[in-house]
Amino acid sequence: MENTPRVFALxxxxxxxxxxxxxxxxxxxxxxxxxxxxxxxxAVARSNEVKALGVKMGAPWFQMQHLARQHGIIALSSNYTxxxxxSQRVMTILRDFSPEVEVYSIDESFLGLQGLSSLxxxxxxxxxxxxxxxGQWTGLPVCVGIAPTKTLAKLANHLAKKRPxxxxxxxxxxxxxxxxxxxxxCLEVGEVWGVGRRIAARLQALGIGxxxxxxxxxxxVIREHFxxxxxxxxxxxxxxxxxxxxEVTPPKQQIIASRSFGALxxxxxxxxxxxxxxxQTAAExxxxxxxxxxxxxxxxxxxxxxxxxxxYSNGVVVPLTQATDDSRRLVAAxxxxxxxxxxxxxxxxxxxxxxxxxAPASVRQASLFSQVNPRTAQLMRVLDELNAAHGRNTIHxxxxxxxxxxxxxxxxxxxxxxxxxxxxxxxxx
DNA sequence: TCTGGGGTCCTAGGACCC
DNA sequence: TCTGGGGTCCTAGGACCC
Numbered sequence: 001m002e003n004t005p006r007v008f009a010l011x012x013x014x015x016x017x018x019x020x021x022x023x024x025x026x027x028x029x030x031x032x033x034x035x036x037x038x039x040x041x042x043a044v045a046r047s048n049e050v051k052a053l054g055v056k057m058g059a060p061w062f063q064m065q066h067l068a069r070q071h072g073i074i075a076l077s078s079n080y081t082x083x084x085x086x087s088q089r090v091m092t093i094l095r096d097f098s099p100e101v102e103v104y105s106i107d108e109s110f111l112g113l114q115g116l117s118s119l120x121x122x123x124x125x126x127x128x129x130x131x132x133x134x135g136q137w138t139g140l141p142v143c144v145g146i147a148p149t150k151t152l153a154k155l156a157n158h159l160a161k162k163r164p165x166x167x168x169x170x171x172x173x174x175x176x177x178x179x180x181x182x183x184x185x186c187l188e189v190g191e192v193w194g195v196g197r198r199i200a201a202r203l204q205a206l207g208i209g210x211x212x213x214x215x216x217x218x219x220x221v222i223r224e225h226f227x228x229x230x231x232x233x234x235x236x237x238x239x240x241x242x243x244x245x246x247e248v249t250p251p252k253q254q255i256i257a258s259r260s261f262g263a264l265x266x267x268x269x270x271x272x273x274x275x276x277x278x279x280q281t282a283a284e285x286x287x288x289x290x291x292x293x294x295x296x297x298x299x300x301x302x303x304x305x306x307x308x309x310x311x312y313s314n315g316v317v318v319p320l321t322q323a324t325d326d327s328r329r330l331v332a333a334x335x336x337x338x339x340x341x342x343x344x345x346x347x348x349x350x351x352x353x354x355x356x357x358x359a360p361a362s363v364r365q366a367s368l369f370s371q372v373n374p375r376t377a378q379l380m381r382v383l384d385e386l387n388a389a390h391g392r393n394t395i396h397x398x399x400x401x402x403x404x405x406x407x408x409x410x411x412x413x414x415x416x417x418x419x420x421x422x423x424x425x426x427x428x429x
Numbered sequence: 430t431c432t433g434g435g436g437t438c439c440t441a442g443g444a445c446c447c
Numbered sequence: 448t449c450t451g452g453g454g455t456c457c458t459a460g461g462a463c464c465c
Contacts, residue, residue, distance in 0.1 A: 036433090037432090037433035037434075038433050038434070039431085039432090039433075040431085041431080041432055041433055042432060042433055044433070044434095044465095058432085058433080059432090060431075060432040061431075061432085062430080062431035062432075063431085063432080065431095078433090104464095104465085105464080105465045106465075107465080108465080193463095193464080194462095194463065194464080195463085196462060196463050196464080197462095197463095198461085198462065198463090199462075199463085227439070227440080228439080229438075229439070229462090229463085252435095252436075252437095253436090253437080254435095254436080254437095255435090255436095256434075256435055256436075257434090257435090258433095258434070258435085259433085259434080260432090260433070260434090303432085304432090305431095305432055350433095352434090408433095434465105435464105435465090436463105436464080436465090437462100437463080437464080438461105438462090438463085438464105439460105439461085439462085439463105440459105440460090440461085440462105441458100441459090441460090441461105442457105442458090442459095443456105443457090443458090443459105444455100444456085444457085444458105445454100445455085445456085445457105446453100446454080446455085446456105447452105447453090447454090
């Protein structure tokens with residue numbers, strides 16, 4: 001279809017959550033820092049100093065207490081509001097460099113670069129310009145990988161991060177074949193985008209350990225063992241672009257809201273509060289993307305790590321007679337489902353809801369027996385506007401309770417520096 | 430004491446139909 | 448004694464991602 005070869009860049013922020021915290025608290029520079037998941041449970045972001053200590057992604061915080069004291073690891077609760085805002089700033093800058101941007105996750109984007117080479121001495125210098133401007137305008141360090149396929153751009157980004165000789169930007173196409181083969185021979189297959197723990201182990205068993213060997217394996221052989229997805233990955237490693245940029249994010253097919261509790265929950269009443277709360281969060285997201293939902297799922301379970309406790313886990317799908325985005329109807333359906341699956345006498349650790357069968361609101365099917373009430377849409381709009389202006393959960397249904405004893409704990413939260421007037425950073429003179 | 434949350438895609442197998 | 452074949456749809460589960 002295209003004659004000019006594609007050029008992809010992957011721009012990825014280094015240790016994103018930790019770097020965001022360091023922007024606003026310079027004392028954290030060069031210190032071992034982790035950012036923890038909800039309830040301060042696991043390490044979800046680690047500074048280089050912490051990675052060097054051998055702390056793995058997702059490692060439980062309570063298990064590292066000894067190491068933390070020994071090395072003075074600083075632990076911070078997640079400050080998602082701050083990270084989301086910083087992410088937006090980075091993505092805005094990236095759009096200045098290329099008209100083709102796919103925001104892939106909160107801290108990384110793919111850019112289409114082909115055609116832009118005439119504006120720059122080389123793709124590497126374009127990458128350096130990106131690095132420099134993001135650093136100067138947001139304070140966040142990023143690395144850039146450049147290659148003819150997305151999968152290779154991911155690997156290039158990995159090299160840019162790990163190999164100092166690249167200076168944070170790696171353009172694979174600028175390497176000679178022997179040099180490239182040398183780098184790929186040093187990379188394990190598990191580093192490849194799409195190769196997880198399971199598949200890496202199976203590849204190992206077939207004698208395919210390095211990326212270089214994987215790249216040399218015929219895609220048909222891979223297909224026989226692993227299916228079409230892995231075949232595509234190997235083709236991409238060989239420089240054949242199979243995955244294009246997704247510049248417009250399609251609406252989500254399902255929306256999930258679930259949380260572990262900050263305290264154990266036994267009563268149905270408290271579970272009802274939590275389920276109601278989660279559903280209101282999910283419903284807001286549903287309206288944000290302009291969809292309606294035809295079925296909701298609700299699930300609860302005990303703490304699987306407490307193996308000596310009696311365990312219970314269950315979920316149920318509740319179909320709706322008419323597709324809706326009305327928080328009140330969605331909450332009612334979820335609570336109805338909860339009553340079906342609730343069993344007394346267990347210590348519950350987590351609950352959640354899922355919105356299923358989503359469809360655009362623009363093609364709403366009018367039901368024979370019920371009509372859409374225009375006042376409902378208006379009510380939901382006012383609800384969303386108030387919460388957007390004054391902070392999440394400013395106004396909510398009474399069923400989600402007031403005390404919310406079960407709410408997740410955040411014992412080390414930093415200020416929401418960029419999105420709350422009362423939490424702005426202060427400069428003392 | 431203390432172990433995250435939110436997504437996508439693919440496949441296998443069962444139900445059902447003609 | 449002998450008991451088809453092919454297609455679709457749905458769901459659960461597995462694998463991956465950040």
